[in-house]
Amino acid sequence: MTDFKELTYVDFKSDQLVKWCPGCGDHAILNSVQKAMADLGYKKEDVAVISGIGCSSRFPYYMDTYGFHTIHGRGAAIASGVKVANPKLSVWHITGDGDALAIGGNHFIHAVRRNIDMNVILFNNQIYGLTKGQYSPTSKRGFVSKTSPFGTVESPFRPAELCMGARGHFFARCIDNDLKHQVVVMKDAAAHKGTSVVEVLQNCVIFNDKTHEAVTAKAFRADRTIYLEQGKPMVFGTDSNKGLRLNGLALEVVTIGENGITEKDLLVHDATCSNTALHLMLAEMEYPNFPVALGVIRAVEAPVYDQALAQQIVDVQEQAKIKSFNDLVMSGDVWDVE
């Protein structure tokens, strides 16, 4: 037996002072990721946390794991290289709405498409915080900011649509002020093999305060969100009496007990269904017409890039005629000069 000591979330904290603003949603995400890693029994040395640029991307400095704070938008590409080089590492890519969806949009969709086994934690606060308040690719149309003083004239991305449009196999959403649920989602993301995208609705207390408040505030969260759970009927509401059902090709909010509706009429969540249609409809639900979907919306098994590449190397090597550098240079036309 080794004298292996189980780590707690505190063990994953580095000696660096956390410098996010007081009240920033990032603090909670840091705590939940550390808690998830401790719960999963991770060893600190087997974790690599990779980030781009932005407030969220300071994350690696606060983790007592291997970490790399890289350049704007490129974290997904660098994390891809880390994972392919050493598939044994648990790779976490920390990013924001600007980092992942604007400057890094190309790397984001391709990482998702390849299905590299890593966890992409996307902090969505709908604002550029580190540059002090410009609109981002997830800011709502008409949003007023320093670079849109008269309101934006462009439509935002929905990260879930982008993820599934890029043939993503795992998408989850959680909110920064529900730590317990966040930890569950992080652990699900970690357990999934492939690129797990977790969108965290995160509050920027300085430049975009309360942007998610209408949905995430404790007072009305139960009525304005729905926590999806695998195999469970889609029920929500303070009294757990509201639900979702399909009406034709559209989702509909219904009340149990009204018009003869029972729990049996409600949709049952299946994140493992390979068809994206229902997952997209759930992910696209917005307040006030619908509750905002939280939890693991999609989790479908699919071939994983880093495993496939490693396996291909093994397969090729079994069949290969060239087994060494010498075999390589002696292959083809070689002649002697005597």
Place this chain on the structure above:
Amino acid sequence: MSLKTKVIDKDNVVVRFSGDSGDGMQLTGTLFSQTTAIYGNDISTFPDYPSEIRAPQGTISGVSGFQVHFGKKEVFTPGDYCDVLVAMNPAALKANSKWMKPGGTIIIDIDAFDEKNLLKAGYKTDDPISEDLLNDFHIVRAPITSLTKESLKDIGLDNKSILRSKNMLALGLVYWMFDRPLIHTQHYINKKFKKNKIIVEANLKVLEDGYNYGGNIQAITPSYLVLPASIPKGKYRNLGGNTAVAWGLIAASQKSGLELFLGSYPITPATEILQELSARKDLGVKVFQAEDEIAGICTALGASFAGDLAVTTTSGPGLALKGEAIGLAVMAELPIVIVNVQRGGPSTGLPTKTEQSDLMQALFGRNGESPAVVVAASTPTNCFDYAFYAAKIAVEHMTPVILLTDGFLANGTQPWLIPDLNNWPQIVVPVADSKTKDWHPYLRDAEKLARTWAIPGTPNLQHRLGGLEKSYSSGAISHDAANHQLMCETRKEKVQRVANYIPDLELMGDVNAELLVVGWGGTYGHLYTALDELATEGISIALAHFNYINPLPKNSYQLLKNYEKIVVCELNLGQFADYLRMQFPDVNTTRYNKVQGAPFTVEELKTHFKSLLAK
């Protein structure tokens, strides 16, 4: 008694195969090169093809050529002017006739010289030979197309497939002219088309018929005698610059014990390196074809962070896109090799043509004080050596290294004396030791100033790297003003100290000569040949050719300052000359520059050097 009317005895010969880009000239040239190399000649080859895959048929822009220079003496360039030109159509003749040596031989497929093709090639009369003033050359008007048709009329192939074999007829004819055996090409045909017997049969028959045709018309075809060269003993193979880079990196992977990772994106003329390494899964190479140039280097940098020997390959425009990530490698002090196969620029420029105009970009094309090691290969085969040493420096000094090659080196081939890796140096990886007291990621080696490399997965060495400035003494983020200056100076000094680990510059030619010629990278063959030919004319010059650009060899200044007359020759508008001026302000140089998408010719170099000596 020999029936041959004319046998030309030569020390070396340049042959150019030229035709439409669909005529198979690259293959024809490659096969001829292999045979003549195996025969024992020293050779150098260069393909020249349009950037369009199939440019309009019959036009000059669609001409594809392959040139081979071989001899009984050492050969350093693919040659400027041709002794023998094979022109499969009027456009090929038009494009190449000005590159003929006086008294050379031109073989034309007379069947292709019809009115339509003459017009497409831009000839104004029906007599292209007179029009291009070629009457003093040996013109062999061979009916290559109709001979091929006749040869294969009973074989059961359609007309289109039959015509595809006409390059083998031309090849057979050239083999006869040089008295080279068909056996190696026959082996190739048998192997290449083994799944299609009729194609094997067709190509073998046409090849032999071409050879016999040479014998039958010998009265009008000169033949050439080029004896084997005396070159060092050993096992040889042909090797081109791009493959040489790929293999040098594989060798470095073996000598360092690190797994090789390539992150790259296809770009002319560097793509072959990506392709070759993609095929080397048999040797465990991990290749990641990225979504763009930036992701190419970023995945590689991630792999470097994770402990692999990391490489990205590109050409000029791609290097521009990689600049920010190279800066991150400078800051994080992670080893990475960036291979830049230079082509004509700026912007998309001349994608298939050679140039040396990315030197300043390699040296300085990044934000901030961002020093990187810059190394340049100078022959197709020493791309192997410099890829190896680029990797060795990157790993041992924990720094990005930019390896410059160019389109000329990348596509050229030479015979390569196959090395024994046992005789190559070990690459010592500066792995961090978790038992080191007060270890932190920026703890440095006192001599090299290289930091140690803590590979993720190693217990107790968890650390954070990043693009933000780090404290010299702890490796944590630091915005301290004095610390930033110390770190900038340390990173610069670290790169400068690489000079302690590279060979001194050695002058070639006559060191006491009045004129010192300076070159770097891919111009070596032409510069050296000019020096060599001038020596036979009794004219002495000295040559300083640089492979290590940043840092320069330690004795560079000592050597340069002895000369009053220096000419820096490069395929750009004077970037290395400018760089030398920065380094050694009191060394006066003149410049000889060319930006025509083509190498220097030995002839123009000699003329220029003579004019300098006359001053």
